[in-house]
Amino acid sequence: MRISPKMATLLTLSVIMLIAPFFFPSAYYFRIASLVYVNALAVVGVVILTGYAGQISLGHAGFAGIGGYACALAPVYLGLHPAASVVFGALASGVMAWIVGRPILRLKGYYLAVASLGFGILVSMVLTNEIAVTGGPDGMKVADLGLRSWLSERGLSLTNGQFWYTITALLLLAGAWLALNLENSATGRALRALHGSETAAGTVGIDVASAKLTAFIISAVYASVSGSLIALMNRMITPDIAGYMHSIEMVTMAVLGGSASVAGGVFGAAILTLLPQALTSFDQYEQVTLGLIMMLVMIFLRQGLLPGLASLLKGRGA
Amino acid sequence: MTLLTVEGLGIQFGGVKAVNDVGFSLNPGEIVSIIGPNGAGKTTLFNMISGVYTPGAGKVTLAGEDVTGMAPFLLARRGLSRTFQNLQIFQSMSVLENVMSGFHLRERGSVLADLFAWPTARRRARAAEGDARKLLERVGLERAAEREAGSLSYGSLKRLEIARALALDPRLLLLDEPAAGCNAVETEEIDHLIEEIAKAGTAILLVEHDMKMVMRISKHIVVLDHGEKIAEGEPAVVSRDPRVIEAYLGAQAKDKAMGEEAGHAEH
């Protein structure tokens, strides 16, 4: 039986998620793996927006910021449960994406890039400046999700690391599943079509503006949930989460891994999350190495790491 | 009942009237051709009818509804479909997916259904794929189905565009130079394809410089020059019009077209 690429991606991912913990020598590895999954979740959103629909956003961290601060603020000001705050943040991000997306998605290429960059900067500026509410640049504390103690009361006691590993792994799996479903559906095809030619997409009946907006909203929700998870995991949050560097990081992970595919995006997220950890022994050479690796990958594997490596291997075989 | 009526349509680019006060109409199942010298305004006329450009003047009526200046995707929902003179292919998608995207209107459901891969969404996708393959067969591209569209030769891309346009199952099909880049034999295949489509009830508006094809299959011809309609009528009448010969056909070509027409009559 042939398995579809979609199933192959999901299976590989779940197998890795299941097996990896058995090789983890310490809680630190659980933390790193959770970070990989959280970043990958945001990157999957970027894959939908940039990989499928071809729209570049340099402000997606803004949505991560909204998601993250929703988890910090909603329990305090609205009395929401942290878990409900994640949903609340996702909704807020979705609405925000809808409001912002409509005007800026009319822009193309770099103009869209700069407009989205502006949006991201606005969000991080509000988070930085409204000290009374957000705690300013030093950030604020985030309530405990509470799920872990709830579980342990019911006999399932996990360490903090294991707990977050499970949560993030499950959410990434769900996120990847949704994105893969989308890829080969009418909506996904519409997104990829408008990437190719907006004029032609229009004449086959695709509402280009609303399709772009859909992709923007979906990817905003991904970023938002990822931001929420970071906030809950760290039990604190600072405006860095909405910063320009974080936006760039998301796009880089997606492109480096191979932006047109979910598998590539996850791979890219893994590499760029692990790399700085692996490079700590290089001390001051860390930045140099990171920059160098980014350049080399893009030069020699221009479709990104995963597709690039795959075709290299195939080339050997053939 | 007339399917498409165009009245007094016009547009300017930087003060130059690219199309000026053009009108004609079209019935279901009919093939009407627009001919005229390069730059006469044929493609521009297509662009206005299909909503790519907003007309500066005039009115377009589709099946009784005023659709002037309506966005292309809304026109597509009303049964209008087209191909492009400058190819608009979804380069990085496979040939099959290009055609499947033509089924968008039939296949689309809610975004949620697509995200969660509900059975209805999957069923629609399967149906679209099956039908897309049939269409590819019709234009002779079935063997290229899985290839990346960007890797096809020019002539094959032209046919891919026709297949995609057909996927909409249009009431009105606009073809902009479908035979360009095809040799005589390939042109004839396309020729037959168009006639078949028309027989099934689709109205066809055709722009083409291959006079042999135009004269053979069109019921009615509209001739443009410098954005204005200079003649219109049945092929035999138009091809004898001295203004048309001077502006477009050229004396030599006229003889040939006539000769070939006679040749076909012999068959």
Add this chain to the structure above:
Amino acid sequence: MADFMQFALSGVTVGAVYALIALGFTIIYNASDVVNFAQGEFVMLGGMGTVFAHQAGLPLPLAALLAIALTAMIGIIFNRLAIETARNAPVVSLIIITIGASIFIQGVVQIVFGKQIYRLPSFSGDTPIPLFGANILPQSLWVIAGAIIVFIALWLFFTRTMTGRAVLATSNNRLAAQLVGINTNFMMTLSFGVSAAIGALAGVLVSPITLTSYQVGVPLALKGFAAAMLGGMGNPKGALVGGILLGLLESFTAGYLSSHYKDAVAFIVILVLLSVKPQGLFGTKTVNRV
């Protein structure tokens, strides 16, 4: 009134800084459709290079010249090794390469020169010049003059010279450019060299005002990028006007509205302007017939 003048002068000074950087973007963009996110690093290299050459004992003008030449070389090497090798890669990949280069260059400078902040001495002293009740530093005049001269040079280059047109042709259609005999690789090399040199020149001119360190590049590049988009990417006129406008917006907002949200107001204006004019102020809409 004096306040107004002061805000205006401040805006023009800062704007000229942005304009110089935006002008640097223009050339590479015109040759390759790539927005070079490492442009800010060229600015930084110009400033840092001059600081160290000066510290090593070279007189200031010589130090500046050396730094500019070296930066131009680095631009050319960057093009040769990275951009040209990845020639047919999609634009996003090229953007990532330039971001990678930016990180790389920062890393190297940080190892070689350290993380200190430095300042170049002002070219003509630090005595403020009174102007309509406001004060301006002589160095600001240098920066403004620099921006205007670079603008004029670029504008002439792109509208009056065949090479300038060849650069435009290279990005418009590389295949066609080769077919008409344009050495597209050379055009790219040229663009990167000149672009880097302009960046470095900007660095030399602004360092006495803005100070310099290994990490000044990114924020400057971002502002320059925003300015270039505001004016319309690829058009020298757009870069100049966009830069000055952005500077004025910031300073008037800081002066009259709120210094907390000065960058925010600038970006909101950009968003609003782009939603009215999607190609920026002077950007031309590309016509692509279907």
Add this chain to the structure above:
Amino acid sequence: KLGATISETGPASFLGDPEAKTLKLLVEKINAAGGIKGEKIKLFLYDDGGDPNKARTFATRLVEEDGVVAIIGGTTTGTTMAVMPVAGENKIPFISLAGAIEIIDPVQPFVFKTPHTDKMACEKIFEDIKKRGLSKVGMLSGTDGFGASMRKQCLAVAPAWGMTIVADETYGPKDTDMTPQLTTIRGKEGVQAIVTPGFGQGPAIVTRNYNQLSMTIPLYQSHGVASNSFIQLAGAKESEGVRIPGTALLVADLLAADDPQKKVVTEYKALFEGATKTPVSTFGGYAHDAFAIFVDAAKRSKSFKAVDLRDAIEGTSKLVGTTGTVTMSAKDHIGLDLSSFRMLEIRNGGWTLVK
């Protein structure tokens, strides 16, 4: 084994860089002298780039992977806040190098810090302004964590010192021109002094702009600029008369011979400047003090177990550091008072003590 997560790069690298260098130098020095109780110190030093998310990861790594007995670091308040839960959960003593008062107030069992709080800096400045008989203050703060936190504290304590804040402007950490803000402040009725919390190039540019506008009212910078490089950047002429609440470190040579801090700061200054060829700054001093507290506690501690170490740190008494003399207790995890701040003024391109 000692752990550290410092913002060597990123927006706070101006602070983190001397901190990291100081730690490395001191560890080298003490190991050369035979270590503590015969054991050599192994330093695990990570660069969190100012990102709290990374800081937390590195803290986890220090605790879980490297098995350190204590953590120094958290250059910024943000990164410190991220490390605190890890230190708390794993019961590892953690000495922060960041300014905010929230770090030690309320006191958490395993969290300490070395720098003065921002509140103290504000109070020191206001005290001096008051001494000059002035009371109307214009503020111009950086929007980075350092500036924003100090701005908050200053606004909070101003009334208590009889100060009225007549202008409250800010600038971005990467801004290159602050004349509009200064112009606005200058235009405010009766403004008598300017206080500008911030670090890095911002304060230097503010000082230059202040001269550009020919302003003459007293200008107070924060301890964020406490380094000779500030004078170089702002220019000797331009920075003439600028006052800051600083530490003994900057005026090592001016200290009276019997000053208790004289020996410590002179030694540290010689060590740092000798090895790095860059002028010392307060921030490196914070790292120096954190390390000194750790070493002092480790020497006294019964074992290198976390709880013992913590108790030993709480027992720190009359430890002379670069910042001041530290005496901790279970309730006081900073151990400094206002007297350890010294009001400094720039005269002829050098720091002088304001009597």
Add this chain to the structure above:
Amino acid sequence: MLSIEGLRSRYGRIEVLHGLDVTVNSGEIVTVVGANGAGKTTLLKCIAGVQPVSAGQITFRGEEITLVPAFKRLSRGLALSPEGRQIFTNLTVEENLRLGAFLFADERVERDMEDAFVMFPVLKQKRNLVAGGLSGGQQQMLAIARALMGRPTCLLLDEPSMGLAPILVAQIFDVVKSLKSLHVTVLLVEQNAFGALEVADRGYVMETGRIAMEGEAKALIEDPRIRETYLGI
């Protein structure tokens, strides 16, 4: 003048030219015909140097040019009017033409441009407009005119008649014929096989990356197989 031996070329891993031998003698007009996807365009791209050659060699005026970069081939006299027009859409018509003569800076450029305007008067009308706004046929004219501005001794034309009105198609073939009197060699790829073979001296028939047939143009027109598969008669 131009000789191609054992030419192979590939896109990625797929080979599309499987060893072609083509010769064009000085002053000759040679036509290549073939079905969609036969590899005609690829052949011309190889000769012009914008498509990598994986095996075989291309010799032009006695020198091997297989590895000479594309931009240097024009200075040796090889110009291509490419498939899909490939004009500079953001530049004006006049700038397009001037770039066609990029290698020259003499007064002949002006004369050549006037000649081009005589040949295609509509280009003169539009000389200051952005080329991207031209109609399909007008762009095709511009592409041909631009190739001529490069003063080729050997002109490669990829479907020059595509999208042109009948009156201009006839004119294009006239131009091709007239080039002969100017001693310009022409390699012509055409779907309008009848018209092309009529003006040509010799012809090649390509099928899926190979030369299936070659011979005198007159003979090919008479060949029943050709008449059936390419001429539709």
